Amino acid sequence: MIDDTFVELSRWQFASVAMYHFIFVPLTLGLIWILVIIESVYVMTGKEIYRDMTKFWGKLFAINFALGVTTGLTMEFQFGTNWSYYSHYVGDVFGAPLAIEGLMAFFLESTFVGLMILGWDKLTKRQHLAVTFMTALGTNLSALWILVANAWMQNPVGSEFSAETMRMEMTSFWEVVFNPVAQVKFIHTAAAGYVCASVFVIGISAWYILKGRDLAFAKRSFAVAAGFGLAASLSVIVLGDESGYELGDVQKVKLASIEAAWDTEPAPAGFTLVGFPDDKKMETQYAVRIPWVLGLIATRSLDGQVIGLKELIALHEKRIRSGIVAYQNLVKLRAGDTSEPVKAAFEQHKKDLGYGLLLKRYVENPADADDATIAQAARHSIPSVPYLFWSFRIMVALGFFFLLTFALSFYYLAMNSIQRQRWLLWTLVLSIPLPWLAMELGWLVAEYGRQPWAIGEVLPTFLATSALTVNDLIFSIAGYMLFYTFLLVIELYLMIKFARLGPSSLHTGRYYHEQRGSAKQAYPTGFQPAE
Amino acid sequence: MLLDYETLKFVWWILVGALLIGFAITDGMDMGVGTLLPFLGKNDGERRVIINAIAPHWDGNQVWLITAGGAIFAAWPSVYAAAFSGFYLAMLLVLFALFFRPVGFDYRSKIEDPRWRNAWDWGLFAGGTVPALIFGVAFGNLLQGVPFHLDQFLRPHYDGTFIWALIPLLNPFALLAGLISVAMLAVHGATWLQLRADDVIAERAKGTIRMLAPFVTVAFALAGLWVYFGIDGYRIVSQPPLDAASNPLAKEVVRAPGALMDIYAAYPIAMLAPVIGLIGPLLVWGLTSINRPGFGFVMSGLSMTGIIGTAGLSMFPFIMPSSSQPNASLTIWDATSSHLTLTVMFWAVVIFLPVVLAYTVWAYASMWGKITVKDIEAKTHDAY
Numbered sequence: 001m002i003d004d005t006f007v008e009l010s011r012w013q014f015a016s017v018a019m020y021h022f023i024f025v026p027l028t029l030g031l032i033w034i035l036v037i038i039e040s041v042y043v044m045t046g047k048e049i050y051r052d053m054t055k056f057w058g059k060l061f062a063i064n065f066a067l068g069v070t071t072g073l074t075m076e077f078q079f080g081t082n083w084s085y086y087s088h089y090v091g092d093v094f095g096a097p098l099a100i101e102g103l104m105a106f107f108l109e110s111t112f113v114g115l116m117i118l119g120w121d122k123l124t125k126r127q128h129l130a131v132t133f134m135t136a137l138g139t140n141l142s143a144l145w146i147l148v149a150n151a152w153m154q155n156p157v158g159s160e161f162s163a164e165t166m167r168m169e170m171t172s173f174w175e176v177v178f179n180p181v182a183q184v185k186f187i188h189t190a191a192a193g194y195v196c197a198s199v200f201v202i203g204i205s206a207w208y209i210l211k212g213r214d215l216a217f218a219k220r221s222f223a224v225a226a227g228f229g230l231a232a233s234l235s236v237i238v239l240g241d242e243s244g245y246e247l248g249d250v251q252k253v254k255l256a257s258i259e260a261a262w263d264t265e266p267a268p269a270g271f272t273l274v275g276f277p278d279d280k281k282m283e284t285q286y287a288v289r290i291p292w293v294l295g296l297i298a299t300r301s302l303d304g305q306v307i308g309l310k311e312l313i314a315l316h317e318k319r320i321r322s323g324i325v326a327y328q329n330l331v332k333l334r335a336g337d338t339s340e341p342v343k344a345a346f347e348q349h350k351k352d353l354g355y356g357l358l359l360k361r362y363v364e365n366p367a368d369a370d371d372a373t374i375a376q377a378a379r380h381s382i383p384s385v386p387y388l389f390w391s392f393r394i395m396v397a398l399g400f401f402f403l404l405t406f407a408l409s410f411y412y413l414a415m416n417s418i419q420r421q422r423w424l425l426w427t428l429v430l431s432i433p434l435p436w437l438a439m440e441l442g443w444l445v446a447e448y449g450r451q452p453w454a455i456g457e458v459l460p461t462f463l464a465t466s467a468l469t470v471n472d473l474i475f476s477i478a479g480y481m482l483f484y485t486f487l488l489v490i491e492l493y494l495m496i497k498f499a500r501l502g503p504s505s506l507h508t509g510r511y512y513h514e515q516r517g518s519a520k521q522a523y524p525t526g527f528q529p530a531e
Numbered sequence: 532m533l534l535d536y537e538t539l540k541f542v543w544w545i546l547v548g549a550l551l552i553g554f555a556i557t558d559g560m561d562m563g564v565g566t567l568l569p570f571l572g573k574n575d576g577e578r579r580v581i582i583n584a585i586a587p588h589w590d591g592n593q594v595w596l597i598t599a600g601g602a603i604f605a606a607w608p609s610v611y612a613a614a615f616s617g618f619y620l621a622m623l624l625v626l627f628a629l630f631f632r633p634v635g636f637d638y639r640s641k642i643e644d645p646r647w648r649n650a651w652d653w654g655l656f657a658g659g660t661v662p663a664l665i666f667g668v669a670f671g672n673l674l675q676g677v678p679f680h681l682d683q684f685l686r687p688h689y690d691g692t693f694i695w696a697l698i699p700l701l702n703p704f705a706l707l708a709g710l711i712s713v714a715m716l717a718v719h720g721a722t723w724l725q726l727r728a729d730d731v732i733a734e735r736a737k738g739t740i741r742m743l744a745p746f747v748t749v750a751f752a753l754a755g756l757w758v759y760f761g762i763d764g765y766r767i768v769s770q771p772p773l774d775a776a777s778n779p780l781a782k783e784v785v786r787a788p789g790a791l792m793d794i795y796a797a798y799p800i801a802m803l804a805p806v807i808g809l810i811g812p813l814l815v816w817g818l819t820s821i822n823r824p825g826f827g828f829v830m831s832g833l834s835m836t837g838i839i840g841t842a843g844l845s846m847f848p849f850i851m852p853s854s855s856q857p858n859a860s861l862t863i864w865d866a867t868s869s870h871l872t873l874t875v876m877f878w879a880v881v882i883f884l885p886v887v888l889a890y891t892v893w894a895y896a897s898m899w900g901k902i903t904v905k906d907i908e909a910k911t912h913d914a915y
Contacts, residue, residue, distance in 0.1 A: 007903040015576050056705065056910050062637050063637065063638070065633075065637075065642075066633040066634045066636070066637040066638065067595075067631040067633070067634065070629075070630050070631035070633045071636055072628050073597075073626060073630070074626060076597055076600050076601070077600075077615060077625075078808060079604065079615075079617025079624055079627050080600075080604065080611045080612060080614070080616060080622075081616055081622050082610035082616070084613065084615065084616035084686075084687055085687075087604065087608055087611050087615070088608055088609050088612040088613075088685060088686070088687070090608075091605065091608020091611060091612065092605075092608055092867065092868045094604075094868050095601065095604035095605030095606070095868070096607055096612070096640055096732075096872055096875055096879075098601045098605065098625065099598065099601035099602045099604065099605040099606075099876060099879070100876075100879045100883075101601065101883065102594060102597050102598035102600075102601040102602075103601075103880065103883040103887065104879070104880055104883050105596055106594050106597060106598070107591065107594045107598070107883075107887045107891075108890070110590040110591045110593065110594045111588075111590075111591030111594070111887075111891055111894050112591075112890075112894070113590055113591075114549075114586065114587035114588055114589070114591060114894070115587055115894055115897065115898065117587075117637075118586055118587045118898070118914065118915065119587060119897065119911070120581075120913060121910065121913075122897055122898055122900075124898060125899070127645065128719050134890075161870075162776065164776045164778060165685075165776050165777050165778060166684055166685045166778075166867075167685070167871070168868060169868075169871070169909075170868075170871050170872050170875070171871070173871065173875045184732055200673070236663070263746075264585050280761055324842070334683050334684070335683075371615075371731060386591045391756045465685065466612075466616035466619070466687075467616065467686060467688045467815055468619060468690065469692045469693055471693040472619050472692065472693050473621070474618075475620070475623070475693070476623055479623060479627060483627055483630055487630065487634060490634065490638065491634075494638060494641055498641075505912075506912070507912045527553070
């Protein structure tokens with residue numbers, strides 16, 4: 001039987017280390033492009049200040065990058081250590097994009113990042129820019145392959161179960177790579193990372209402007225971040241990943257849960273703006289609804305239907321019953337009975353095997369499940385709706401908030417009056433943590449929304465664990481908590497220390513903290529002539 | 532498909548071996564340097580020289596480890612599943628030790644406090660030494676067989692839990708393998724320091740090699756004798772067709788004395804690996820003594836290839852033999868991915884590995900030069 005505590009601990013551990021890793025990844029994804037932009041300007045204009053900008057934001061990049069690498073190591077180990085049955089069951093498909101990520105992207109990123117940070121005096125200007133660009137390409141390709149792997153968990157295309165090897169096997173590599181869910185996920189996640197980095201740079205720059213120091217440096221950084229952030233927040237909203245929600249059962253469930261669509265409505269469905277979804281009663285209290293909008297957003301048409309959760313649960317119940325037949329015949333096949341009727345029955349019901357496995361949470365042998373158990377399993381084949389409903393709404397609201405702040409920043413910058421908009425500058429400073437909130441909620445929608453599946457329609461989460469004990473998990477969770485807390489404290493300490501120092505941390509002698517009280521004060525800050 | 536399934540299974544054994552050897556040569560060097568850091572650097576300036584001798588490259592080097600892990604996941608999913616979960620606590624120790632490196636390298640010199648810097652130096656020591664030790668111990672245990680079994684749905688179960696699964700791994704033979712691993716990587720790191728670091732450190736690195744290289748040879752010989760006289764191997768007595776779909780439970784395996792020597796009797800050419808493993812470290816000693824650290828470094832890479840190759844060859848075709856259910860042992864014939872996945876991954880390696888090697892060489896070449904205390908002082912805010 002399944003030990004629920006053990007499964008819960010395994011899930012908590014994975015969710016924590018993945019979400020923790022995801023604190024550092026998005027900033028890396030976006031900040032590296034900001035570095036590419038600034039350094040390109042440096043190479044084109046030759047102005048010293050752009051080199052200082054590249055170096056300073058590069059310092060903050062490196063502080064963040066170090067923890068991205070550290071916590072990324074955990075992710076590489078995590079599947080094997082804690083999800084060993086998952087690794088066996090889907091490694092044939094899921095392992096390939098991960099390995100290719102290493103070969104194609106992670107090598108690129110990691111080989112060049114060291115040169116980017118330490119190679120200023122060894123490389124020519126153009127070489128250094130090329131190195132920065134290669135790092136950017138590497139980080140973003142990394143994200144692409146990881147999301148190809150992740151998208152397969154949501155919508156497992158290009159693969160088939162084999163009874164002989166007792167696992168999923170790849171049938172088409174290109175279908176896995178060109179999984180439409182992967183495409184939209186990559187664009188959405190990368191653009192979210194660009195927004196995150198832009199908020200980070202614009203927030204810190206706004207603080208320098210508020211303090212009235214290193215103005216030339218701060219305003220230029222502000223301008224780059226405002227432009228990049230405006231473009232990125234537009235794409236994150238316009239290219240949100242709704243379009244991936246028609247594919248595969250898990251995505252349909254996710255969509256219906258996000259929208260708290262309990263019943264299937266005639267197309268085009270109405271959109272619930274706010275309300276209080278209730279899992280038990282399967283209805284939404286105090287719903288404020290806008291007709292038509294959901295159908296339009298979700299299906300991009302007037303006649304496409306958004307299938308409601310009740311209908312999906314009824315469908316799952318049918319598939320569970322079919323899955324029981326698949327399971328019974330699988331057991332016969334594994335025991336060596338490879339007669340034609342067994343094979344034929346298995347093939348016919350194979351696509352529902354995963355649904356049959358859902359019953360293993362309640363009974364050792366799915367064939368023993370009675371009607372009540374089957375109904376219970378079907379009822380639990382969707383995630384908890386309020387979590388998804390609210391996570392999604394807060395995420396989207398934040399997205400629009402970023403768009404608004406970038407648009408305003410851009411406007412006042414163009415009007416050359418940004419320094420006087422102290423309310424806006426303070427808003428930008430205080431908004432620095434918000435993209436992380438938005439992105440972690442996005443992660444929650446995507447991954448918690450996939451429950452109860454590890455691989456949609458294929459492998460339930462509770463079966464995917466390793467054969468470990470609660471003690472093992474308590475030890476590892478304690479270890480992660482200890483190390484991760486310690487590392488986060490140090491990272492934040494350094495990040496805040498260097499952000500406060502600003503470009504003075506470069507020790508060029510040209511910036512605020514180095515000039516206070518010195519004869520050089522006559523120079524307007526940041527406007528030193530080149531050496 | 533260009534290559535048949537049986538051939539690809541064999542090719543993947545070579546490729547995973549090559550990735551592990553690539554890891555030893557590149558990141559193993561960084562780990563060896565980490566091990567030596569607190570001992571060869573007597574003051575902050577010297578320690579920074581040691582760190583900066585590998586600083587621009589250690590991260591790229593670490594990807595050999597990541598890629599080897601990813602390749603095992605993709606090519607031998609059952610091995611990835613059984614080994615990582617079976618060696619749970621050991622893997623956690625490796626991971627926690629590895630945590631110290633990315634942050635250690637980048638954060639150490641950002642604050643001037645000597646206590647801060649000294650603490651990170653010991654962190655980098657742990658980040659180099661603990662994984663080296665545990666990887667060696669893991670190989671020592673694989674050679675002896677590991678207690679795990681597979682159920683009818685091929686879920687791996689390790690016999691023993693929590694700390695009681697860890698303690699038996701720390702047996703004398705495995706610890707000897709662990710020491711060989713630490714010493715060989717330290718020698719390798721020392722050849723690099725002799726090549727790239729300031730004279731005073733290069734001199735000390737030479738002393739390290741003089742002390743540790745003969746130790747590697749002696750310990751490796753000792754391990755060989757131990758295997759020859761005292762460790763049973765595993766032998767397949769009935770094997771389904773080699774190109775059959777992967778099912779680790781379909782074969783029959785027995786535990787047999789002397790089985791770890793089978794390969795050398797069948798293919799005498801395989802003796803090349805242990806011979807290089809034995810002589811190589813002595814040649815490293817000789818080459819570095821006559822101040823040829825470049826050749827010493829290459830030789831050190833070769834001798835590690837010999838040592839790791841010996842472990843892999845002796846077990847062939849086993850990857851992870853099971854001591855408690857020998858039939859469930861994982862071999863290169865039945866722990867592999869499907870034909871299609873092996874093919875796709877094969878082409879990924881053929882296309883990308885040469886590209887990786889090319890820009891890696893460029894990266895090293897463009898950062899080349901002796902690192903001196905004076906250099907570091909001159910760019911004290913830019914260097915690590």
